[in-house]
Amino acid sequence: MSKKQEVLPRSVPLDTPAHELLRAPKDFTLGAVDPKSTPGYSGNKISGADDLKETGQVLDGLQERLFADSRSGATPKVLLILQAMDTAGKGGIVRHVVGLVDPQGVEHHAFKAPTEEEKAHDFLWRIEKELPGAGYIGVFDRSHYEDVLIHKVRGYADDAELERRYAAINEFEARLVAEDTKVVKVMMHISKDEQRSRLAERLERPDKHWKFNPGDIDERLLWDDYMHAYEVAINRTNTEAAPWHVIPANRKWYARLAVASLLREALEDIDPQWPVATFDVKKERKRLQKS
Amino acid sequence: MSKKQEVLPRSVPLDTPAHELLRAPKDFTLGAVDPKSTPGYSGNKISGADDLKETGQVLDGLQERLFADSRSGATPKVLLILQAMDTAGKGGIVRHVVGLVDPQGVEHHAFKAPTEEEKAHDFLWRIEKELPGAGYIGVFDRSHYEDVLIHKVRGYADDAELERRYAAINEFEARLVAEDTKVVKVMMHISKDEQRSRLAERLERPDKHWKFNPGDIDERLLWDDYMHAYEVAINRTNTEAAPWHVIPANRKWYARLAVASLLREALEDIDPQWPVATFDVKKERKRLQKS
Numbered sequence: 001m002s003k004k005q006e007v008l009p010r011s012v013p014l015d016t017p018a019h020e021l022l023r024a025p026k027d028f029t030l031g032a033v034d035p036k037s038t039p040g041y042s043g044n045k046i047s048g049a050d051d052l053k054e055t056g057q058v059l060d061g062l063q064e065r066l067f068a069d070s071r072s073g074a075t076p077k078v079l080l081i082l083q084a085m086d087t088a089g090k091g092g093i094v095r096h097v098v099g100l101v102d103p104q105g106v107e108h109h110a111f112k113a114p115t116e117e118e119k120a121h122d123f124l125w126r127i128e129k130e131l132p133g134a135g136y137i138g139v140f141d142r143s144h145y146e147d148v149l150i151h152k153v154r155g156y157a158d159d160a161e162l163e164r165r166y167a168a169i170n171e172f173e174a175r176l177v178a179e180d181t182k183v184v185k186v187m188m189h190i191s192k193d194e195q196r197s198r199l200a201e202r203l204e205r206p207d208k209h210w211k212f213n214p215g216d217i218d219e220r221l222l223w224d225d226y227m228h229a230y231e232v233a234i235n236r237t238n239t240e241a242a243p244w245h246v247i248p249a250n251r252k253w254y255a256r257l258a259v260a261s262l263l264r265e266a267l268e269d270i271d272p273q274w275p276v277a278t279f280d281v282k283k284e285r286k287r288l289q290k291s
Numbered sequence: 292m293s294k295k296q297e298v299l300p301r302s303v304p305l306d307t308p309a310h311e312l313l314r315a316p317k318d319f320t321l322g323a324v325d326p327k328s329t330p331g332y333s334g335n336k337i338s339g340a341d342d343l344k345e346t347g348q349v350l351d352g353l354q355e356r357l358f359a360d361s362r363s364g365a366t367p368k369v370l371l372i373l374q375a376m377d378t379a380g381k382g383g384i385v386r387h388v389v390g391l392v393d394p395q396g397v398e399h400h401a402f403k404a405p406t407e408e409e410k411a412h413d414f415l416w417r418i419e420k421e422l423p424g425a426g427y428i429g430v431f432d433r434s435h436y437e438d439v440l441i442h443k444v445r446g447y448a449d450d451a452e453l454e455r456r457y458a459a460i461n462e463f464e465a466r467l468v469a470e471d472t473k474v475v476k477v478m479m480h481i482s483k484d485e486q487r488s489r490l491a492e493r494l495e496r497p498d499k500h501w502k503f504n505p506g507d508i509d510e511r512l513l514w515d516d517y518m519h520a521y522e523v524a525i526n527r528t529n530t531e532a533a534p535w536h537v538i539p540a541n542r543k544w545y546a547r548l549a550v551a552s553l554l555r556e557a558l559e560d561i562d563p564q565w566p567v568a569t570f571d572v573k574k575e576r577k578r579l580q581k582s
Contacts, residue, residue, distance in 0.1 A: 068501040095393045102386045104401065104432070108394050141395070196579060203576050209568040210359040217578050277500040285494050287508050288487060 013051035014040040018261035024187075024234050024244040030227050035191040035250040041257065048253040055260040056100030062267035063101040063137060065274060070135025072275035075180040078266050079131065079138040080259075083145050084188035085226060086216045087198035088249050089256075090141050093188070097260045098139050107132045110141040123147040123165065124172055131176070137263070144169060145233060152229040153222050166236040173242040182266045183242040186259055187230060188249035192223050304342035305331040309552035315478075315525050315535040321518050326482040326541040332548065339544040346551040347391030353558035354392040354428060356565060361426025363566035366471040369557050370422065370429040371550075374436050375479035376517060377507045378489035379540050380547075381432050384479070388551045389430050398423045401432040414438040414456065415463055422467070428554070435460055436524060443520040444513050457527040464533040473557045474533040477550055478521060479540035483514050 014021060021040045025032075043051065066076065080098075082090045098106055109130040118126045124144055132138025148165050151157040157165065173183055190198075199220070202212040219226070234244045245262060249255040305312060312331045316323075334342065357367065371389075373381045389397055400421040409417045415435055423429025439456050442448040448456065464474055481489075490511070493503040510517070525535045536553060540546040 068498075071501050091395060094395050098394050099390070103389050103394055103397055103399050103430075104382060104385050106394055110395065139394075196582070199579050200576070203572055203579065206568075207359075207565045209572075210362050210566045212568070212570070212575070214570050214575055214578075217575065217582055220579075220582050274498045275501045277497075277503070279503070279505050281494055281500075284503070284505055284508065285491070287505075288490050288494065288511075291487070291508055291511050 012261065012264075013043070013048075013055065013257060014261055015042070016040045017265055018258055019243075019245065019265050022245040022247055022258060022262070024238050024246050026235075026238075028231060028234050028238065028244070028246070030189060030231055030246070033189050033246050033248055035189050035194060035248045037248045038251060038254040039248065041254060045251070045253045048251075048257050052096070052100075052253070052257050052260055055257065055264055056097075059260060059264050059267065060101050062264065062272065063105050065272040066137070066267060066270060067102075067105045067135040069272040069275055070133075072278065074272065074275070075134045076182065076270045076272065077132045077134055077136050077138065077180065078182045078184065078263065078270070079140065079176065080263060081140045081143045081145070081183065081185045082188065083143065083149070083186065083230075084249065085190060085195060085223075086219065087195050087202070088188040088190045089252050090188065092252055093186075093256060093259050094139060094141060096256050097263065098137070100260070101137065105136055106139060107136045108139040108141070111143060111146065122168075124168060127172075132181070134180075144172070145237075148233045148236075149226065149229045150219075152232070153225045166233070169237050170239055170242075173237070173239065177241040182270060184262050184266050185237075185242060185244045186262065187234065187244060187246045188255055189246055190249045192220075194250045195220060195223075303552065303555075304334070304339075304346065304548060305552055306333070307331045308556055309549055310534075310536065310556050313536040313538055313549060313553070315529050315537050317526075317529075319522060319525050319529065319535070319537070321480060321522055321537070324480050324537050324539055326480050326485060326539045328539045329542060329545040330539065332545060336542070336544045339548050343387070343391075343544070343548050343551055346548065346555055347388075350551060350555050350558065351392050353555065353563065354396045356563040357428070357558060357561060358393075358396045358426040360563040360566055361424075363569065365563065365566070366425045367473065367561045367563065368423045368425050368427050368429065368471065369473045369475065369554065369561070370431065370467065371554060372431045372434045372436070372474065372476045373479065374434065374440070374477065374521075375540065376481060376486060376514075377510065378486050378493070379479040379481045380543050381479065383543055384477075384547060384550050385430060385432060387547050388554065389428070391551070392428065396427055397430060398427045399430040399432070402434060402437065413459075415459065418463075423472070425471075435463070436528075439524045439527075440517065440520045441510075443523070444516045457524070460528050461530055461533075464528070464530065468532040473561060475553050475557050476528075476533060476535045477553065478525065478535060478537045479546055480537055481540045483511075485541045486511060486514075 082093060084090050094108060127144045148162055152162055176183055199216060202208040238244045247255050247258045373384060375381050385399060405417065418435045439453055443453055467474055490507060493499040529535045538546050538549045
């Protein structure tokens with residue numbers, strides 16, 4: 001920890017801040033994003049791993065300050081929302097990026113198909129319960145966006161209901177931001193071919209079978225519908241308060257570096273500080289000596 | 292991940308399994324444990340860090356299998372319960388040991404002073420809500436044991452109530468074990484002098500002030516009462532189903548290696564397996580090719 005104090009500002013691996021570089025523009029189309037590309041980064045897989053490690057050290061220090069600051073009443077927290085097609089690497093982000101910081105400061109939740117109880121409530125009910133507390137980095141592996149993605153593709157919700165949900169999401173996220181939550185929304189974008197080869201690997205390897213579900217291919221057959229649903233959802237909820245970032249994700253190492261950079265920038269923007277002692281240090285030192 | 296498949300059984304760093312070596316014996320006394328000692332380990336801080344890293348790789352593979360196995364219905368889970376005096380290193384265990392595995396497979400909870408709502412229920416009510424699900428490693432930083440430690444020392448509960456609680460804890464933990472929870476109970480034992488120097492460090496360093504609370508010294512003034520309360524609690528709840536382990540913790544590197552070894556042994560005892568595919572691999576391969 002003494003090392004952390006001495007950490008100097010380090011060079012950032014991307015040539016432009018990730019939140020600018022990867023932000024979905026107005027009238028966003030997925031066709032504009034090449035899943036194989038590595039925007040803003042001229043390095044390769046090897047240097048990418050080194051840069052991830054270094055970004056992780058910075059993140060780790062920032063996360064500890066965020067947590068510490070909250071103990072004396074600071075309210076900021078971070079919510080990382082991960083959305084993607086199957087195999088795009090959400091799990092790898094949690095393992096290799098979120099895993100770079102202290103587990104005590106992370107609140108991770110993977111949203112599955114809703115339970116009967118969850119279905120009996122509005123779609124944001126179960127989301128609300130998993131929001132991170134002050135000082136935490138919350139991580140959503142899937143989220144309320146499923147309710148405008150699979151629901152649109154599968155027709156579980158009609159157009160009027162989808163409209164209601166886009167608006168509800170924007171209001172909900174605006175409230176989170178007003179409550180001092182830094183909302184980092186990430187769509188990880190892989191190509192359809194890349195998904196095929198990743199699913200094929202899951203089928204080839206017995207230690208990967210548990211990650212495969214025949215339903216994954218059913219969803220894959222609706223690939224174009226999903227891409228359209230993503231485009232609509234991103235455009236309808238790409239607010240100033242909670243903008244979308246779209247990460248080319250065919251190269252896992254790039255996607256990890258990009259998300260780590262987004263988290264780093266979010267925390268640098270919060271700029272958490274070590275809280276000032278609310279006790280009399282000299283007096284406590286004396287009490288300690290006598291004890 | 293392909294590397295994981297090839298992991299061969301590795302040598303274990305301790306000369307005796309940690310769950311035997313560190314298990315509290317019948318009629319346990321804390322005087323029998325030297326907080327500076329490193330039972331079963333002849334290495335030093337440097338080799339200890341290497342051995343922790345290697346144990347972490349084994350742990351990581353076992354945790355993934357535990358999680359995978361649960362997806363096809365296996366019920367085992369692990370609950371690590373950490374108890375200790377302030378500064379003994381519970382937080383370091385979470386950061387440096389629990390942090391070695393995928394955050395997706397961990398459910399961590401730090402119990403604080405109970406809220407009014409929690410106080411309005413029996414002491415196990417809030418504990419029950421934080422129990423890990425199948426496939427998870429649950430980590431309790433403090434636990435239901437606070438209700439027989441600080442409550443005994445401070446007299447918040449009388450003897451009859453404490454007796455009720457010891458018995459209730461034993462029944463509760465026996466049920467967890469019957470529900471396929473591997474309960475790993477750890478008391479981290481530091482010396483009173485070591486606590487003084489760690490508290491002093493927190494007072495010296497502004498980036499550590501947030502970890503200090505004048506109440507920590509109030510508790511320290513009751514050190515002997517706490518040691519007695521720990522001895523009684525350990526002896527009253529040191530069951531075959533859920534035994535206690537007492538870890539000499541003056542050397543942080545040893546305590547981390549010891550707890551990592553306990554977790555590794557717990558997972559090896561569960562011996563989780565990659566689940567067998569419940570789908571027709573050939574058929575899915577064909578569907579994928581066509582998609």
